[in-house]
Amino acid sequence: MQSRINKIFKAIADPTRREIFHVLVLATTALSITQIAGQFNISRQGITKHIMLLHDAGMLEIESIGREKYCQANLSALNEIRDWLAFYDKFWDESLKNLQDFLDTKNS
């Protein structure tokens, strides 16, 4: 099985999916699949596939009401990306130190 972070990275790798997520974040209310599809120049089925992928990555929640499915962005999924990034924070200092050493050498 695929890891969570891998699913998320795969999900946001596609610009259309990023835009779907974006639209859902901006929307004040949850949107049905056809409502979302209406915003794109792609068939409803195409959009459905993207939505399922996003959902699978935990980036949006889906609530069925009658025949409709309402989607809403799950912002907390972004924390997984933040965590992934956080690991590299500790190397940032070192990188700056290397730069400082370089500048020191130049001025001596």
Next chain:
Amino acid sequence: MQSRINKIFKAIADPTRREIFHVLVLATTALSITQIAGQFNISRQGITKHIMLLHDAGMLEIESIGREKYCQANLSALNEIRDWLAFYDKFWDESLKNLQDFLDTKNS
């Protein structure tokens, strides 16, 4: 042409590429392509392709010395991802407010 952030997201969407980046961050010194390939169960050519993609996304720098090419992670590329994430920060509050409203309703 593809946007910068799109290249970066595409680059990190693949687990092998994330690992190459990871290895380069951990390495105290720059590594040649064969050195990197030695860490993976993939042919050198396969690794080269990944490296080119990462380089194209600005995630690593390559310096040619003689017949060798030395690669080094470029941590600052991660800032593009941070910027992308930062946009959604302002929606967090709202999201928390919605949760608070929900809890308030339950307790009344």
Next chain:
DNA sequence: AATTATAGCAACCAAATGGTTGCTTAAAAA
């Protein structure tokens, strides 16, 4: 009860992706 609208299922398709191998070029070491 008939019609319309929302969504699922499945098959299909072209292009992109992640990998391989074989051969060449050129630098370094023997």
Next chain:
DNA sequence: TTTTTAAGCAACCATTTGGTTGCTATAATT
């Protein structure tokens, strides 16, 4: 100078991806 070694180029391959269409099921509206 011959032989290794590092890397590039190009063709090839299977799988995944991003999209389509046609048809079905079911809920809502008239």
